[in-house]
Amino acid sequence: MQRIGVFVCWCGSNIAGTVDVAKVAEALKSEPGVVLSTNYQYMCSQAGQEMIKEAVKEHKLTGLVICSCSPRMHEATFRKTAAAAGINPYMVEIANIREQCSWIHKDMEEGTEKAIVLGRTAIAKVNLNAPLTPGESPVTKRALVIGGGIAGIQTALDIADAGFYVDIVEKKPTIGGKMAQLDKTFPTLDCAACILTPKMVDVAQHERIRIFSYSEVESVKGFVGNFDVTIRKKARYVKEDVCTGCGLCTEKCPQKKVPNEFNLGMDNRRAIYIPFAQAVPKVATIDADYCTMLKTGKCGVCSKVCTAKAIDYTQKDEFIEEKYGAIVAATGFNPISMDKFDEFAYSQSKDVITSLEFERLMNAAGPTAGKLLRPSDGVHPHKIVFVQCVGSRCASCAEKGKEYCSKICCMYTAKHAMLTRDKYPDTDVTVFYIDVRTPGKQFDEFYRRAVEEYGVHYIKGMVGKVSPEGNKLIVQGSDLIANKQLKIEADLVVLAAAIEPDKSARPLATMLTASMDTNDFFTEAHPKLRPVESPTAGIFLSGACQGPKDIPETVSQAGAAAAKVIGLLAKDKLTGNPCVAHSDEMMCNGCSSCEKVCPYGAITYSDKEFRGPNRTTLIRRVASVNEAICQGCGCCTVACPSGAMDLKGFASKQIMAEVDAICK
């Protein structure tokens, strides 16, 4: 039997004004388990808390009921008081007789009567309370960042600078991501490489950062603070620690006809390659799909020219197992495929290109060495049409486009238009737009500059079709303001393709048990208040894998994710919320209903041995809750038909007792 102390707070006149506190204390004296019931002006004050501690000692109390303000206000305070007095903090229940009683009722009698019921209800609950101890789990002080674009780079640098070890897993041979492919950045027109490559070097040189390039995450087990991750380091057939990045092999390799993905296939590279000059790590990689040596066993030129003896044709995929305390997803985005947009003739004409291809055409390290030349014939285009929202805001068919706004296209199109007019004033530039969306610092000013200073023609309307005719592209579109249909003879058409999450995100989300939305963007724990955390504890989100973002936004989010990771890794131990679900294995059926409704993947099943009748052993499938992952919502408790699953601190019996006390 509990020995319960009831403490009724006046809260000055806040409670005592409409609740007869003495009467409440008196009435609650006769409730079961109550050995002391008293009242005081301010229970939360130093003196009030001392009074509670004294009472615990004097009356050997095992449970406390504080009739006071909302538990959202002072539950934590009184739990600390209880702990200081030597009883379990979870043996405290609060009866909310201020916010939910004295403040809403004017009649003293009514208020007092309700306060008594609320007190009685809390007592009924405390009678069934059990001491709870939050679970503790150690934290591995190392973070994993998946994706080595600007998001992953920034997150890794911030975490490492705070003193923690970080590993970056990047599936490509180099880090850098999409930003490395960009020419200039809006709205400042900084050269992308000039601001990105120093950061890449910082990463490479940072003593607490390891880069696993050309690698992928193979499996993830464990939970917040204790993830066990297997990383597959794909065979690149070059010893990473030996290669000096001199690039001789990439010049001598006889296989010259490999589409260069860095330039989006607009030129070719060799079968052994370094994606770009500033690659990190700057080591060569052999493309096994094209290497003659690997395919036929005949060639070996790269091996012969390599003075460092770094080539190893026998290399195999390597598996690395590592423990991490936190994982950051920074898997980024890709432009969607234009194959399904026949109306824009993307697959029919080389001169219809995407904006990312345009970036490469404008880039000094690109296929045209920075000269704006038409891909088909290498001639300088004089009339360029940009089409916005290609595949964005496209609700009609899911396999074609995306329902959302890709967010970055308005700005980069303005940038492209402006740069074109700046470099080639003889070029006429037209932009078809549905809306120009430029919320952001200096964004609208930037767009207006394109129009006002650079004379870019913005036409409100959409292009209906593009048809190649001779060496021209006939762009047919509507001008909604002039109420005309336009037919423009263009030399080059640039499509602002919608962006989508990288395809690797979906299987990764499954491994991480992190939730995704219907578009395969990672879902945040709370759209407003926890935007860089996944609902799954220990998983954080950085950059465009969470939603379309431009560079400044990505970097801020990357920093925010890093701050969250640092906050986690700074702890030696994680103290869980003790109010978690618990499965009674004797009653569990193993039906998986609870597992299906758990938003955190906290429930797992295993076959366990049980003693059956007549010294037999029965093996049954039963659920168990990982207390470090469970957040205590209780959804599983209702999904469980037998009631095997219950929630500590909010047990079925406790809630039933509250119901009974109210209805008494």
Added chain:
Amino acid sequence: MQKVTREMLIEKASALLAEGKVDRVLGWKNGEFSYDVTPFVFTDVESMKKDFVFGDFAFANFSKYLIKETKKSENKVLVFLKPCDTYSFNQLLTEHRFNREKVYAVGIPCDGMVDVSKIKEIVGDGIISVESGDLIKVETLYDGVKEIAKKDVLAERCVNCKSKKHVAYDELMGEEGEILDSNRFDEVAKLEAMTADERYAFWQNELSRCIRCNACRDVCPACTCEKCVFGNPNSGVENKAASNSFEEKMFHIIRAFHVAGRCTDCGECSRVCPQNIPLHLLNRKFIKDINAFYGDYQAGEEVGSRAPLTNYTKEDLEPSEAVNKEEN
């Protein structure tokens, strides 16, 4: 449809036993009366020849028995499944209640089972024996042998049969049937059309007869909890017998709720109820609502499907819309 006979089933079982493919056969044998057919585990051909029965009274859905039976031996157990039984079979697999590897399932066609209470309505008490067939031969103490057309005494659940198709088996005897358009929700709709007072009176009358014998729970292939919530001391609702009219309601509402989305509508609950309470009308209400609110869903149709109550969409209807729909 090809009729599967007792002899064919014995022959099939004998062959499988002889091959060593199975070491037990889950079958039917006569109980106290020939219309009171009961499940039995056979281990040899001789006893099957002696006691095995099959016919218009072989109601028992064996799926639930597999939970315990599959744990008893390393060998497979042979089970005969009527189309409606296969849904329960799948549902239990979905819930990981038995090991599929330990079962050899033979699908058998079914042209409906006979409700003995309907026969009693015609011939009165004192039935000595019944013989299956399109014309049921009933011998009574007082009137000798009488023949009754099977279609006139089909069980309610068979009149409204939802499927003649087997959704699970290792081997099928006879021809495969089809999923049927049944009128099984008509009675629910009729109740829905009544006023609240009439419905209350209807259920008060039905449920007040409940003696809390738990037969519905014990036979239900969805009620396979290791321990029922009503026997779980931590559930806060532990009780054995009802002491007033509400507790029966609570028991039956909770039971129906717990099997909602998992109930395959096999009808066993109503069959075994000694008080003849139409319990299936509670389950069917949930099934009808689930179909109407969240799209058609047949529990057990597919192994591994996600039950409607462990699923959601962002556009689900509000509880207030759920009750107001009834009005219209």
Added chain:
Amino acid sequence: MENSKQNLCNEIVRRSGVNPRKCMKCGKCSGTCPAYDEMEYHPHQFVYMVETGDIEPLLNSKSIYRCLTCFACVDRCPRGVEPAKLVEAVRLAVVREQGKNHLKADDIPELLDEELPQQAIVSALRKYSK
């Protein structure tokens, strides 16, 4: 009067199965329309005018007979609005009125010429007459 116009408008929306509110006013339909120059009111205007209930001008416009029903707008609309179906519904609203057949059987002999496939005449008759 106002009411009957609204009713007709609702009827057109119902008949076409098009929800004009889904339109985001990008103009791709009009950008893609091969009969644009022939039309007084263009596909995006059809959608907008039905949405705002301004159907009187559409009913009286020759535009409803200029639409080729090629469905290019339907195919390319990013929001799935299906303007051609709306044009069709407006056309039906006119044609179904007593004596409002746009093409009468008697008119056909005049239209015949060697280049024109017979099939086109037949389908035009079906399309423009009750």
Added chain:
Amino acid sequence: MQVNEYKPKIVAFCCNWCSYAGADLAGSNRLAYPAEVKVIRVPCSCRVNPMFILRAFQRGADGVIICGCHPGDCHYTSGNYYTRRRMALLFSMLDYLGIEKERTRVEWVSAAEGAKFAATMNDFVQTVTALGENKRLEDLRCKK
């Protein structure tokens, strides 16, 4: 005021994160609602087991209301979606059994909607008061 005026018993289950905070806000803003409403705090509306609701009726409650975060705003991301399904089916069943459907309700009340909380409770108490005592779902043993 009449002395013997009928006062219903109302149990309100409120989720800790939204509706309980909304109830607190109603208090902070001194927005009155009848004292008949007694709140039980649960972590999430999805913790509310149909058994709790039936138990409340069994023990003499005249109305039960469940309040949670708005769909899409659940602190636990998806709890209230399950609540919505469970309660839609349960309420429909209670209606089917002839129990007045006005006695049960689900409302989504955010932490910022103190006014909505008070208005909802006023309305619910009024509705239940009009229905009168709950006779159909009551355990007579517990009546004094």
